[in-house]
Amino acid sequence: MYITPPETERHTLSITVTNESGVLAKIAGMFSARGYNIESLTVADISPDDEVSRITIVTSGTPHVIEQIVAQLDRMVLVHRVNDLTANGPHVERELALIKVAGTGVRHDEARKLAEIHHAHTLDVTPSSYVFELTGSSEEIETFIALMSEIGAVEVARTGIVAISRGKAAA
Amino acid sequence: MTTELPGADILIQALIDLGVDTIFGYPGGAVLPIYDALFKQDKIKHILVRHEQAAAHAAEGYARSTGKPGVVLVTSGPGATNAVTGITDALMDSIPMVVITGQVPSPLIGTDAFQEADTVGITRHCTKHNYLVKSPDKLGAIIHEAFHIATTGRPGPVVIDIPKDVQVASAHYTNPGKITHPTYKPAFAGDPDLIAQAMAIFAQAKRPIIYSGGGIINSGPHASAALRELVALSGAPITSTLMGLGAYPASGPNWLHMLGMHGSYEANFAMNECDVMLCLGARFDDRVTGRLDAFSPNSTKIHVDIDRSSINKIVRVDLGIVGDCGSVIEDMVAVWKAEGYAKADLTEWWTKIEGWRARKSLNYAKSANEIMPQHAIRALWQQTNERNPVITTEVGQHQMWAAQHFGFEDANKWLTSGGLGTMGYGLPAAIGAQIGNPDALVIDIAGEASIQMNIQELGTATQYRLPVKIFILNNEYMGMVRQWQELTYSSRYSESYSDSLPDFVKLAEAYGWKGIRCSDPAKLDDAIAEMLAYDGPVLFDCLVAKQTNCFPMIPSGAAHTEMLLESAQVSGTMDDEAKALV
Numbered sequence: 232m233y234i235t236p237p238e239t240e241r242h243t244l245s246i247t248v249t250n251e252s253g254v255l256a257k258i259a260g261m262f263s264a265r266g267y268n269i270e271s272l273t274v275a276d277i278s279p280d281d282e283v284s285r286i287t288i289v290t291s292g293t294p295h296v297i298e299q300i301v302a303q304l305d306r307m308v309l310v311h312r313v314n315d316l317t318a319n320g321p322h323v324e325r326e327l328a329l330i331k332v333a334g335t336g337v338r339h340d341e342a343r344k345l346a347e348i349h350h351a352h353t354l355d356v357t358p359s360s361y362v363f364e365l366t367g368s369s370e371e372i373e374t375f376i377a378l379m380s381e382i383g384a385v386e387v388a389r390t391g392i393v394a395i396s397r398g399k400a401a402a
Numbered sequence: 403m404t405t406e407l408p409g410a411d412i413l414i415q416a417l418i419d420l421g422v423d424t425i426f427g428y429p430g431g432a433v434l435p436i437y438d439a440l441f442k443q444d445k446i447k448h449i450l451v452r453h454e455q456a457a458a459h460a461a462e463g464y465a466r467s468t469g470k471p472g473v474v475l476v477t478s479g480p481g482a483t484n485a486v487t488g489i490t491d492a493l494m495d496s497i498p499m500v501v502i503t504g505q506v507p508s509p510l511i512g513t514d515a516f517q518e519a520d521t522v523g524i525t526r527h528c529t530k531h532n533y534l535v536k537s538p539d540k541l542g543a544i545i546h547e548a549f550h551i552a553t554t555g556r557p558g559p560v561v562i563d564i565p566k567d568v569q570v571a572s573a574h575y576t577n578p579g580k581i582t583h584p585t586y587k588p589a590f591a592g593d594p595d596l597i598a599q600a601m602a603i604f605a606q607a608k609r610p611i612i613y614s615g616g617g618i619i620n621s622g623p624h625a626s627a628a629l630r631e632l633v634a635l636s637g638a639p640i641t642s643t644l645m646g647l648g649a650y651p652a653s654g655p656n657w658l659h660m661l662g663m664h665g666s667y668e669a670n671f672a673m674n675e676c677d678v679m680l681c682l683g684a685r686f687d688d689r690v691t692g693r694l695d696a697f698s699p700n701s702t703k704i705h706v707d708i709d710r711s712s713i714n715k716i717v718r719v720d721l722g723i724v725g726d727c728g729s730v731i732e733d734m735v736a737v738w739k740a741e742g743y744a745k746a747d748l749t750e751w752w753t754k755i756e757g758w759r760a761r762k763s764l765n766y767a768k769s770a771n772e773i774m775p776q777h778a779i780r781a782l783w784q785q786t787n788e789r790n791p792v793i794t795t796e797v798g799q800h801q802m803w804a805a806q807h808f809g810f811e812d813a814n815k816w817l818t819s820g821g822l823g824t825m826g827y828g829l830p831a832a833i834g835a836q837i838g839n840p841d842a843l844v845i846d847i848a849g850e851a852s853i854q855m856n857i858q859e860l861g862t863a864t865q866y867r868l869p870v871k872i873f874i875l876n877n878e879y880m881g882m883v884r885q886w887q888e889l890t891y892s893s894r895y896s897e898s899y900s901d902s903l904p905d906f907v908k909l910a911e912a913y914g915w916k917g918i919r920c921s922d923p924a925k926l927d928d929a930i931a932e933m934l935a936y937d938g939p940v941l942f943d944c945l946v947a948k949q950t951n952c953f954p955m956i957p958s959g960a961a962h963t964e965m966l967l968e969s970a971q972v973s974g975t976m977d978d979e980a981k982a983l984v
Contacts, residue, residue, distance in 0.1 A: 232978035249585060253534075257526055264527050295714070302711035308531040308551060308586045 239291045241270070242317040243324060243394045244301070249309040250276055250284040257307060258286060267292060267300055271326075271391030283311065289392050314396070321397040327390045328372045333360045334383040342382050349375050360385075406572040409538040409564065410439035413502065416545035418445050419577045422473050424464060424837055425449065426457040430477025431517060432504030435569035449837055449866060452858040454481050456830035458488020458559075459856070462497045463834030466817045467792050467842075469622055471498040471553050472834065478504045479517030482563075483524065487824060489559045490528040494821025495645060496620055498557035500548050501529075507567040508536065521563045530558030531586075535565070538573035550581040555588025556709040557620055589708060592725030597733045598741075600680070600704045600721055604734075605743035607678035607702075609751045610638040613661065613690075616645025616820065617683020617707060617727045619813045625649070625728030626813045629682065631735050637745040639755055641669035643684045644805055645820040652809030658755070659764065662690040663956050664802040667763035668755055670954075670962040673698050675754070681705045683727040686716040687821070688958075696961030706730045763954045763967055764806050773923045775800065775875045775946040779807040779847065782873060785930050790815060791843040792835045796828040796852030799881035800874075802952045804847040826855025829872060833859060836868040843871070843934070850876040850943075851900050860913035863939045871933055872941045874906060877948045885951045890976045910941035921945035958983035 248254045255274055262269050270289040277285045290300060297315065304313045316322040330351075332342045335358065346353060346363045349371070355362035365375050369392065376387055407415065413436060417425070426449045429437045440448055451457040454476045461472025472492075476485050482503040492499045506515040522534045531551050533544050541564070548560040604610060612633060618625045626649045633640050633656050640650050641661040650657060659666035661673055670692075673679070679701045684690065686705075691697045694717065703719040705712075706727055713722035723730055766776040793808055794817040795801040801818055810816050817835060819827040828846040836844045846853075853874055863870045883898040907917030916936050920929040926944075933940045955966045959980045 232982060253522060253526065256523070260527050295718075299711060299715055302713075302715075306556075306709060306711055308583075311585045 237293050239293055240297070241289065241291045242297050242315055243322070243392060244288045244290060244304070245314040245316050245394060246286040246288065246304055247277075247311040248284050248286060249311065250278070250282055251309065254284070254309045255286070257309065258304065261303055261307070262290070262300075265299075265303065267296065273391045273393050287391070287393050316394050316396060319396065322394050323397060324368060324392050324394040325366055326369050326372055326392050327364065327366045328376065329354070329388045330363045330365065330376060330379050330384050331360060331386040332363065332379050332383055333385045335359045338382050342379065345375075345378055345382070351375065404574050404576060407575055408435065408439070408572050409541050409569040410435040412538060412541045412573065412575040413545060413564070413569070414439045414443055414446065415575055416542050416577070417473065418443075420546065420549050421470075422446060425473045425475050426451055426460040426464070426834065427475030428454050428457055428477065428481060430481050430504065432478035432506060432566050433475060433481075433502075433569070435566065436475065436502070436504065436564075448475070449833070449862065451830065451833075451862050453856065454484035455487050455826065456833075456856050456859045456862070458485045458492065458499070458501065459824070459827050459830035460834035460837070460862075461499050462488065462492050462495070462827075463794060463817050463831030464838040465497050465499060465834075466619070466831070467814050467835040468838040469814065470838070471500055471549060474499065474501040476501070476503055477517065478506055478521065479519045481517075482521040483519055486524060486528060487822075489525060489561065491819055491822040491824045491827065492559040493528050493530065495819065496557050496616060497559065498553045499559040500552050501559060501561045503561060503563045504569070505534070505563045505565040508565045509567070511565065521561065525561045528559070529561045530556075532561040532563065534563045535568050538568050538571045541568065541573065542575040543578055546578050547581055547583065550583065551586060555586075589710070589724045590726045590729055592706065592723040592730035592733060594733065596721060596723045597730060598737050600723060601734055601737040601741065601743065603702055603704065603721070604636065604638075604678055604680055605738065605741070605746065607638070607676075607746065608748070609675060609677040610636065610680065610748070611672050611676040611678070612638050612640040612680045612682060613642070613673065613684055614640060614646045614649055614682045615643040615684025618646055618649040621683065621726055621728035623813060625683075625731060628728060628731035628735055630654070632731055632738070635735065635738050635743075635745065637748050638680070639672055639752070641665065641673065643687070643690055643820070644818060646684060647805060647816045648810035648813045651811040653811060660805055662687075663692070663958075664806065664952055664954065666806075667761045667954055667965055667967065668758035670956065670965060671758045672755055674962040676701045679703045681719070682731060683707060685712045688716075691717060692956045692964075693959055693961045696963070698962075761967065763965070766950075769947060770923060772947045773921065773926055773944060775803050775877065775950055776807050777923065778873075778875060778926065778944050778946055779803050781926050782845070782847070782930055783808045785927070785934060786843060786845070787811075789843045791845055792817065792832075792839060794818065794828040794831040794835060794844070794846045796846070796848045796855075797823045797825045798849045798852055799877075799885065799952045800847055800849040800852075802882075803875070808847070825852040829853060829856050829859045829870075830862075832870045832872070833862055833868060836863075836870050837866070845871040845873055848872055848874045849881065850874050850878065850903055850906070851880045854904075857909070860910070860915060860939075860941070864914045868939060869937060870939050873933075874941070874943050875946050876903075876906070876943055877946050877950065878903065879948065882952070888951065889957060890981060892975050906941055906943040915939045915941050917941050917943065919943040919945065
């Protein structure tokens with residue numbers, strides 16, 4: 232007997248929750264308990280009174296699984312709202328990465344030039360290294376990391392996706 | 403301004419304000435302040451169980467038979483972890499329950515203190531919601547909110563973990579009254595347009611079926627009443643899940659018996675061939691659907707459920723209605739009448755159903771030498787049905803035989819562990835049901851293996867003079883395990899023999915119960931009469947035919963139409979795909 236994985240699609244979910252201890256464990260635990268994927272997860276307080284946090288989760292699954300994920304999130308006591316941004320129209324997604332590149336001489340110059348072309352900010356510089364900051368789509372960040380890897384990227388930190396719907400309405 | 407009260411007193415006062423009159427529990431170090439507060443009052447009765455798992459099951463039995471939430475009080479660490487099986491059981495079967503657990507004092511949390519366990523962590527995924535109370539100021543509000551969450555929407559267990567210092571420290575308490583929660587807003591009424599659409603489809607059906615479940619029982623007696631009216635108005639046949647038995651009477655003319663793995667031939671074939679399926683408060687469990695790609699292939703499916711995540715979870719439906727079953731069915735009845743829908747001519751459909759019924763799938767072999775387990779259930783029903791008893795069960799063959807052969811006429815009379823399938827549920831659930839219904843006849847139909855999982859609760863019934871009856875179908879096997887080993891593993895009985903059984907009659911007597919043993923079919927009726935005549939708890943050890951299996955059966959991975967009706971059809975082994983299914 233062999234197990235064949237089903238066809239999946241990628242969705243970005245924006246979830247507002249009551250900001251209290253345990254809520255992130257509850258949500259992350261629901262994903263693991265029911266066998267759902269988390270590709271990235273970001274969470275931060277978004278309210279002036281520290282009451283509400285936004286969790287952005289990138290997940291993948293069959294359309295049926297995505298529908299279940301939204302329904303399972305929606306019924307949690309501390310969840311205010313679940314917005315499947317991928318399903319609900321246009322939205323923007325951004326990610327921030329910090330990339331440390333080591334190298335001297337030609338390599339050092341090459342790293343700086345490539346960073347300029349990609350509009351990366353230089354946060355730290357030494358004669359033999361840089362730390363660049365790049366904000367963009369996941370694809371842009373991956374392209375930049377791939378380039379820097381050839382020069383000598385030694386360490387990468389990424390935030391994971393944050394996302395918001397386009398237009399004037401709060402979704 | 404109210405005077406300040408210690409946390410333990412706030413808890414007791416809040417419970418009294420919420421109408422709680424019974425708690426099932428077990429004391430320990432981290433709940434001593436609460437037990438002292440209990441000692442000083444007389445409004446709440448505490449039932450001392452012998453193991454915390456039993457406290458949770460007793461609370462379930464109390465809740466399921468009365469419609470009121472069950473309340474559990476246990477200590478930290480092992481008290482809480484022992485209760486976890488019962489809490490999970492309540493989650494799976496949607497039983498309203500509030501579990502109060504003691505916790506080590508706040509400053510000691512996280513230090514691996516004596517009897518410390520991460521109770522909110524452990525119970526996060528087996529509760530509907532849980533709380534760690536960090537301050538006595540918040541305790542009263544949390545208790546009220548917990549009951550609101552446990553009892554509304556899809557009911558379920560809520561855990562409140564209270565550190566010992568919070569039980570001792572003082573704060574003000576006021577009764578908040580009706581709760582409006584900022585984020586938890588369960589649906590109640592269904593969308594009227596969808597209900598109208600559902601009835602338009604249902605009224606047109608040529609081969610309709612109603613498939614009802616435990617949601618009807620949870621919704622309350624009005625839901626059963628509305629269901630019966632809808633069946634009468636439409637003339638549709640009705641089947642039910644294990645959890646929904648009693649919502650429609652077993653003696654009703656439209657009753658097809660339970661469906662699913664051990665359901666009747668007529669129920670499963672009618673599900674397979676219907677053109678409109680109206681699913682009310684059931685959740686398309688794998689025990690009900692059989693092989694999914696063969697499940698009711700040509701029907702329009704309408705699903706009513708209070709939990710949005712139940713709709714389209716397993717089976718794609720054509721019309722999903724989120725709402726309380728009772729409310730939605732009442733609206734359906736109103737629409738049916740307002741639209742002037744007439745009962746359709748279902749003669750052809752019923753003729754077909756009668757053909758399936760004629761297979762008499764629930765028939766069983768008779769024997770003059772040994773007691774057939776199905777006959778024992780039937781004999782028990784014969785002598786008790788007029789008293790409308792509350793029946794609890796353990797898990798296994800006896801549970802399925804009870805579901806098949808004991809006819810239930812009303813809701814809240816059938817208490818069984820359906821979702822989690824917890825052996826050891828029946829005796830504590832019977833104790834809880836007897837506490838909640840002091841005048842009722844309460845019988846735990848058990849197996850000799852399951853009953854031993856919470857056998858210590860004999861002592862609880864003795865202590866509170868509860869006249870609970872236990873009726874053990876003793877075949878000296880974990881029968882359902884053995885049945886699957888016969889079906890799948892060429893009868894290699896790996897560890898399924900109940901060796902070294904106790905003498906149940908002596909065991910009963912040791913606990914102050916009456917013990918009866920019967921192995922002769924000719925003496926069975928008299929022995930049951932003796933059990934029923936005894937004013938006190940009785941353990942009845944009914945020695946039944948050892949090798950009997952539970953039929954009909956849909957083997958796992960098979961379609962509704964691939965039912966096995968008798969053991970002669972059972973093959974000795976299965977392929978890996980079938981072995982991998984539960």
